[in-house]
Amino acid sequence: MTQSMTGFARGSVTTEGLTVTVECRSVNNRYLDLHFRMPETLREYEPQMRAQISQSFARGKLELSVQYQQNKTTSEAALDTDHLNTLQAALKQISTFFPDAEAPNQLTLLQAPGVLSERPIAVEILISATTAALKQCLETLSQNRREEGAKLAAMVSDRGELIRALLLSLRQQLPALQQAHREKLLARMASLELTADAKRLEEEIVYVLQRADVEEEMDRLDAHLDAINAALIGTVPCGRKLDFLMQELNREANTLASKSTALNTTNTAIEFKVLIEQMREQIQNIE
Structure with missing residues (x-):
């Protein structure tokens, strides 16, 4: 929970x-x-x-x-007899100086500070x-x-589903993006009029395409999203784990952006980072 x-x-x-x-x-x-x-x-x-x-x-x-x-x-009052005796002795001594003064009555004496107090609990x-x-x-x-945690979990989960939707869209576009990148490389090589043999050129193109491939990053993003959902429905405090997973999501989004060869991929990576930051803000409040 x-x-x-x-x-x-x-x-x-x-x-x-x-x-x-x-x-x-x-x-x-x-x-x-x-x-x-x-x-x-x-x-x-x-x-x-x-x-x-x-x-x-x-x-x-x-x-x-x-x-x-x-x-x-219901509380009982405690009478401090020692304090009351001291007070009476002082009044008796004072009366010798003011013999015509009216002596205080019992109620006045009981209202004197320290004479009556509540019994200790x-x-x-x-x-x-x-x-x-x-x-x-x-x-x-x-x-x-x-109750507040359930609301936070729902917000985090919603952002995760938005990332999944972006991943699905990117996967569907990936073959076309890779083909466009390949054609761009071929056109560039043709413009340079390189004399290398066709096999060597093909090897270089494959190497460049492999370095730009983002399948692994997308797979890891999916795996991290699965781990986040599992943590949210678990029975132990998950805030620390979620914080770590946010770092991992952000790392994969950065790698995906650095490998981008098309504006679509770059924009998707930026959207990833925005959603990840929104998730992170909510996770800061999860135990």
């Missing part, structure tokens, strides 16, 4: 008054490159998260954001919720990348 390397996904899990949200943005990259933004509480869990991600993806730069929030309706619960949210996020991201 062809996968794209770009995508965005979000996973969110709520459990025991805690909501964990994981967001992931993926872009092109030669390797698997992971970046995390998350609370320090979860830093020690990063290796497990990396392992979980690497089971799903082989390439791409992934930026992950992890956030959590306690549900206010159990690390086990946080990690469990993060694992579930990450799994949900990765499944969505993988689905998105597969």
Whole structure:
């Protein structure tokens, strides 16, 4: 299955008054490159998260954001009695300087910074919720990348079929092109009034025609297109292989252009290169 390397996904899990949200943005990259933004509480869990991600993806730069929030309706408040005692002692001392001042009530004391705080979340619960949210996020991201990858594969395949059509047309024209080249060589030799015997001239013509023959290049182009189609429908990441095959296609197109003895062949080689470049642009985004 062809996968794209770009995508965005979000996973969110709520459990025991805690909501964990994981967001992931993926872009092109030669390797698997992971970046995390998350609370320090979860830093020690990063290796497990990396392992979980690497089971799903082989390439791409992934930026992950992890956030959590306690549900206010279910979270419990913790009273810092030591801090409250210190605050009361300070107020008692202040009252000796301002005996007529009104003493703060209980609500005011509880609203003082540090007196009340949310109870710490159990690390086990946080990690469990993060694992579930990450799994949900990765499944969505993988689905998105597969859907985008299918579109990329279709575009690459379409360009490949256009190249095949050009190859078929060139093959049909080849006998006539070779005959025209042969006649041109004979006419040139006749104009030079060469004295060599007919057998030697025929050997030279055959040699020149063989050097200009592009059958092998066309066969290799066909073979590379078959390999591309096989990679696109395979079950393993194929981006690197496709990138290599693009280089091979381009090499054959260049050789075909350099051997060209007719405008038709040259124009076909140029069309090959345009289509190959269009394929290469799409393949840069395939995992």
